[in-house]
Amino acid sequence: EPEVTQTPSHQVTQMGQEVILRCVPISNHLYFYWYRQILGQKVEFLVSFYNNEISEKSEIFDDQFSVERPDGSNFTLKIRSTKLEDSAMYFCASIGTGGNWAFFGQGTRLTVV
């Protein structure tokens, strides 16, 4: 069964450092998303990406965040200068053409110390 793959599964970084979270969406999917879930809180939308550009973003997705699809398979989330409050699970998701529901990866647990 096709799945969304995320790496790494766990990343520990020092405050102020840059991190890149990586995702390989399901092949032939066209819509890509990043969500985050702070421990004990709800899953929150960050950004959606379609046709090589951002289609929607939330207030959380400020100038410290960026997304990129550097090649035909990878989809990345970069946090330029991490803060303690960026510690969370980050989930990548994708939707195929004509689909209406998102498939999620297993997440990357980001810990900022």
Add this chain to the structure above:
Amino acid sequence: QKEVEQDPGPLSVPEGAIVSLNCTYSNSAFQYFMWYRQYSRKGPELLMYTYSSGNKEDGRFTAQVDKSSKYISLFIRDSQPSDSATYLCAMRGAGNMLTFGGGTRLMVKP
């Protein structure tokens, strides 16, 4: 008022019980309604998907949507210990952004 409200639980039931999980929402633009299951420190796994009002059944799971009341439900029949997880409702309007409830933690005891 939160856009999507969900009782956090925990909801504890004996094995074999019928479980009822619910969400209420405030945004009348929501048209697509989903239920995800999430095990601890794992990604959300899609269980059921419904468009607009009505019922949908898949095995032991039944999803109901009542748009007039802005209320959605997930029923699990013959619950199993392996159903123990957090259940998230999610919904969206015409765009692709999902809005999630906070999740209900379900524990099914053998």
